[in-house]
Amino acid sequence: MNEQELIQRLRNRDEAAFRYLVETYQDRVYNTALGIVQNAEDAEDVSQEVFIQAYRSIGHFKGEAKISTWLYRIATTRSLDLLRSRKSKKRFGFIQRLFGEGNEPVFELPDFNHPGVALERKENAAKLFRAISRLPENQKIAFTLYKLEDLSYQEISEVMKTSLPAVESLMHRAKQNLKKMLEKNTT
Numbered sequence: 510m511n512e513q514e515l516i517q518r519l520r521n522r523d524e525a526a527f528r529y530l531v532e533t534y535q536d537r538v539y540n541t542a543l544g545i546v547q548n549a550e551d552a553e554d555v556s557q558e559v560f561i562q563a564y565r566s567i568g569h570f571k572g573e574a575k576i577s578t579w580l581y582r583i584a585t586t587r588s589l590d591l592l593r594s595r596k597s598k599k600r601f602g603f604i605q606r607l608f609g610e611g612n613e614p615v616f617e618l619p620d621f622n623h624p625g626v627a628l629e630r631k632e633n634a635a636k637l638f639r640a641i642s643r644l645p646e647n648q649k650i651a652f653t654l655y656k657l658e659d660l661s662y663q664e665i666s667e668v669m670k671t672s673l674p675a676v677e678s679l680m681h682r683a684k685q686n687l688k689k690m691l692e693k694n695t696t
Contacts, residue, residue: 510526510529512575512576513572515529515530515576516567516570516572516576519563519564519567520567520568527560527564530560530563530576531560534576534577534580535556535560537577537580537581537658538555538556538559538560538580538581538584539552539553539556540552540657540658541581541584541585541588541653541654541657541658542555542556542559542584542587542588543657544641544653544654544657544658545585545588545589545592545649545650545653546588546591546592547638547641547642551591552588554591555584555587555588555591556584558587559580559583559584559587562583562587563579563580563583574667575667578664578667578668581654581658581660581664581668582668582669582670585650585654585668585669589646589650636691636694637687637691640687640690640691640694641653641687643690644683644686644687645686647669647679648679648680648682648683648686649683650668650669651665651669651676651679651680651683652679652680652683652684652687654668654669655680662676662677662680
């Protein structure tokens with residue numbers, strides 16, 4: 510089924526087309542979310558939200574980009590929304606603890622388990638993913654899409670709605686920042 514046919518069938522609420530969309534893109538959407546939120550359960554939740562949003566808003570999809578680009582964009586936005594809500598909860602939790610209303614922290618950095626990482630490299634991967642989680646938002650997105658999802662800089666620029674030079678700059682700064690963070694943790 511070509512992309513135009515898929516889009517038309519999705520607009521007609523064809524269940525087989527929706528099943529095809531999910532089966533075709535679920536791993537990519539999940540891995541994108543996992544790379545950003547760094548928690549398997551949250552990545553599953555984000556993935557489900559992505560496909561629900563895609564199903565509900567397919568009528569607004571203009572077809573100016575590939576459907577995969579559109580799904581990556583939704584996955585990135587949903588993942589960032591989740592991280593922002595965590596930060597908000599973390600700040601609120603700090604205020605509660607500061608004023609004596611609760612002793613348990615609201616947010617803790619989860620253990621990270623990425624399905625593509627071999628067992629013997631998990632410790633190093635965990636360090637890398639903790640460092641990635643500390644990158645500024647745009648650097649984290651660009652790095653995740655490039656390194657984990659194997660998107661080209663051009664595809665990343667489409668997902669992020671930015672220029673190719675901006676993506677190149679984000680990647681350069683992300684690599685520099687990661688190198689500094691990882692060197693700092695090993696010394």
